Amino acid sequence: MWQTVCATAAVVLHLLPHTVSAAGQTQQYYTTNDALLSQPNPFGLFEKRPEDCPPCFNCNLDDFVCLQYANCTRSSGKCSCPPGFGGEDCSAPLCGSLAEGKDRAPRDGAECECSEGWEGINCNVCKTNDACRAMLPPVQADDAVCYREGLVVNENYQMCDITNRKIRDQLKEKKPQATFSCNAPRNDCNFQFWVDHIESFYCALEDCDWTAQATAAHNTTSYKCQKVKCSCVPGRMLCGAENSIDITDFLDQEIKGPASFTTVRTEGGSDSDGSKFSEPAMNGLISSVFGDESITLQCHSGECLSKLDVPGYQRPVKKINTPLIAGVIAGCALFIVAVILLVFFLSRRSARRHGPIYLSNDEEEENAKLLADHKPAALYFENASYNLKGKQILSGITGSVHPGELLAIMGASGAGKTSFLDILARKRKRGMVSGDFWLNGEKVGDEEFRSATGFVDQDDTMLATLTVHETILDSALLRLPKEMSVAAKTQKAEDVERQLGIYHIRNQQIGSEEGNGRGISGGEKRRVGIACELVTSPSILFLDEPTSGLDAYNAFNVVECLVTLVKTYNRTVVFTIHQPRSNIVALFDQLILLAQGRTVYSGPFDKCQSYFDSIGYACPSGFNIADYLVDLTMHAAAPADPEEDVQYPEGLDVDRRSTTAGSTMAVKSIPSVSNISIGNSVASRGESERPKPKRKTSIRQQQERQLFTRKSTSDGAQNNAASLRSEGDSVLGDEERQHWVKMSKQQGYPPPPIDEDQHDLPPSMAGTTGTNLDLLLTAYQNSDVAETLRDDINTASQTATTNGHANGTNGSTAKKTNAYNKPRIHTQIAILCRRTWRNLYRNPMLMLTHYAIAILLAVFTGILFYGLTFDLAGFQNRLGFFFFMLALFGFSTLTSLTVFAPERLLFVRERAKGYYHPFAYYLSKMIFDIVPLRLIPPLIMGVILYPMTGLVPAWAEFFKFILFILLFNLAAATIVLFIGICVKNQGVANLLGVLVMLFSLLFGGFLLNQNTIPKAGTWLQSLSIFHYAFEGLIVNEARYLTLVDNQYGLDITVPGSAILSSFGFNTLALWRDVIGLSVYCGVFLVLGYLALHFFLVERR
DSSP, X not given: OHHHHXXXXXXXXXXXXXXXXXOSSOOOXXXXXXXXXXXXXXXXXXXXXXXXXXXXXXXXXXXXXXXXXXXXXXXXXXXXXXXXXXXXXXXXXXXXXXXXXXXXXXXXXXXXXXXXXXXXXXXXXXXXXXXXXXXXXXXXXGGEEEEOXXXXXXXEEEEEEEOOXXXXXXXXXXXXXXXXXXXXXXXXXXXXXXXXXXXXXXXXXXXXXXXXXXXXXXXXXXXXXXXXXXXXXXXXXXXXXXXXXXXXXXXXXXXXOOEEEEEEEETTOOTTOEEEEEOHHHHHHHHHHTOOXXXXXXXXXXXXXXXXXXXXXOOOOOOOOHHHHHHHHHHHHHHHHXXXXXXXXXXXXXXXXOOOOXXXXXXXXXXXXXXXXXXXXXXXXXXXXXXXXXXXXXEEEEEEEOTTOEEEEEEOTTSSHHHHHHHHTTOOOSSEEEEEEEETTBOOOHHHHHTTEXXXXXXXXXXXXXXXHHHHHHHHHHHSOTTSXXXXXXXXXXXXXXXXXXXXXXXXXXXXXXXXXXXXXXXXXXXXXXXXHHTTOOSEEEEESTTTTOOHHHHHHHHHHHHHHHHHHTOEEXXXXXXXXXXXXXXXXXXXXXXXXXXXXXXXXGGHHHHHHHTTOOOOTTSOHHHHHHHHHHHHHSOOOTTOOOOOOTTOXXXXXXXXXXXXTSGGGSOOOOHHHHHHHHHHHTTTXXXXXXXXXXXXXXXXXXXXOOOOHHHHHHHHHHSOOOTTOOOOOHHHHHHHHHHXXXXXXXXXXXXXXXXXXXXXXXXXXXSTHHHHHHHHHTSHHHXXXXXXXXXXXXXXXXXXXXXXXXXXXXXXXXXXXXXXXXXXXXXXXXHHHHHHHTSTXXXXXXXXXXXXXXXXXXXXXXXXXXXXXXXXXXXXXXXXXXXXXHHHTTXXXXXXXXXXXXXXXXXXXXXXXXXXXXXXXXXXXXXXXXIHHHHHHHHHHHHHHTXXXXXXXXXXHHHHHHHHHHHHHHHHHHHHHHOOOHHHHHHHHHHHHHHXXXXXXXXXXXXXXXXXXXXXXXXXXXXXXXXHHHHHHHTTXXXXXXXXXXXXXXEHHHHHHHTTOOTXXXXXXXXXXXXXXXXXXXXXXXXXXXXXXXXO
């Protein structure tokens, strides 16, 4: 029995199981920490005490020994126990866990109850990684690993069961076990032998080393210790306990070493797996008594380590997937090539004609009915006035135009024609508009009125990239009744093109001076603008200078088209015109002649000539009355100098009272006469001519002076500045003058009464001009034409009242004008999306430049930040990479300002004409500006840069990276678009855009540490889109990153989360940042639309 117990003790003593690496902060095998001592006064041990009281424990005395070979603290006489042991002499095992340190409680009972994740007799062996988190510094807790292999790293702990059959049989129900630990820095180990959880003896092994070998099939760990010493725990099993042998002397004298311990583990398991202990003296005893070669054990170990300290662990070497990078770049390049080919095909594609458009009889009848069944519209207005900033632009204009009539508004430049036309068309004016306006004798609201009218501006505003046919067809599709088929609308567009003589250029682009080519001519462009209105056949069509920029032939064609519209479809047309040719004038039905914003004539055109004849201003036969009337108003409005008189050539016999203003207009039709007879006549009469007193010049005298007085160059320049002169304003010879006077008398023009003073002007009153123009204004107000016009207006308004329609703003437009039911908003969106896409691919430089720069910058940036490392320099490069990328994306969105600016005027005018709802336009711009220009380029860059820089190789992190750059670009683009909509001046808009980006950049977290921002200004971070994007990107990348750097020969391990915290980033705010960017996108999308809806309203 003694030999058996001795052999068992010897085998267990030399049993050196697998060792486990210690954590970064390991506990030493022996300590001298006086803080563990409970005795405040070590010298109190030697005070006098009763004789029957045994002495207190003092390891300084020979009678008291520290077990486990623990150190004795000389100052206190207490033992410094190794981890897992406590009590005065280190004989009691401690429970809980190794992580609890000195706070562990001693065992109270037969066995210890270990904390979760720990095991062993004294709870020193870890089982899970989470159990080791408390063993590492907080910044490294996420890297904690419970290393359960057999190789010691720092300080490992093992729990072993002895598996020799004979030894277990001898002890019967008492289970033999051993605890073992090794300390790498000291190269020693310690060992305890337990029987039924009670320690029997312990050993110390010195001068130890260990090796490990690994093959594909199995791993082998070997320990060798040169010196071994063991001691018994007195009174325990095998060491003097009752009914037990005492092997104290055997352990002290026989077990000396050297000893070895080998562990083998095979993949898949094997009978040879396990641990073996070998020591010369023990081997002989075991073989002779138990028949085994050595002591065998089954052990499981545990050592808390950082993952960086695990044996065999290598810091990840940045491996860049070169084939992946090449494939991504090639794919992006192919995408660009495909876009270029698509743009080339679409831009070079000729408009394919599919032959004539055939409509069924039913379709033709239905479409004709839609255009012809509108209720004819008569327009009446009285005392129309307009005041802008205290200046009276228009005053007291009255007139009317009926269905089937063409109203022309004439006057010299600055007479107020365009302002008056805007007022009639119910355009929003910046000044104050007053007067009464009736539609079919009833007063209607502005919006109702505009829905049934069309308006052609004087200057053309169209998309330069669209063709003539596309421009006209878009107008037809957007404005013609929704009940009409697309084929019918297309046919209508082609009909208008033929009427205006632009069918042969239907496939040419509009063009512009700033674009790729000039495109069509200015006159052709004007006809396209008119065609866009004519396709709708509006009840009332307003045109501002429709013949400007056209030659005489095409000008006549345009007006003739208007006449056709008027007569065929019983429409009403009102337009301004300047110096029309005689065949155009003959087409007028109604005429309003303005001078300085006042009415010189308003009434039927066929009564115009007789009216002016009646007041003494007759147009000579064969002369253009339009030129005559314009010059008449200009001369009448010219300021008169009371000190000047008309100076006629000496000897010229002129009846000053008999000349009429019409003489100034017909002189070019009079043949020249020899000047010789005129000279003789002057010589014969010069002597008898008596000088007459100078009198104030009349209108007629001013016109005659223009004709008959030669002046110096300087005088002529002043004269030209004061008044406009038509082709008839030329200097006549004397014979020409006499010949004209004779003709005028023969034609019977009534001379004014002799006693009438031509210079007796009416007194100046409010609303008068103080010039000779007041004579014409007064004459018209007192004329039968004006009286008839007023009666017509009163009759129309009273008739409407009698028919049951009050002269208010109530009533349905459908009842008054029967306006079109225009396409629904989804149809408008589809049409505008197609138009915007055409504009984009036909002007491809902006789009292709974005894509090309995205690829080039991605490759260039990827080379600079290629393969980011896991050290401090790599972290700095990550910060710089994200900062540069966001700055690039943020400032590149400023191009949105130049994209919207050219279309601002186009949108304002098309909206005023009722082309579409603002939401349809806004949505089409979002789809074909935001997506191709703001989302695809960053997507290309992100796909290239992510593998090149070697960011976290995980799909989840990659998609988060893409999400952040897309949301950031969308937020920046919507902010810039909002600025572009609100600010009309492009220079100011650019400045504001740059300032907003710089402000956002400042609070992004890279230039300014967030923890150093004053508390009063911390809220500014919430206004920075750079903050949300930068924080989200760096947290997504570095949150679980561990940085390792070597400084001064030391390896410094810093978790990425610790650096993020020092920069002021919130490592838990990733999804909060996503929400922040999303809110910015949504808010500015809504603000952009509200600004478009309420700010971009036409005001003239």
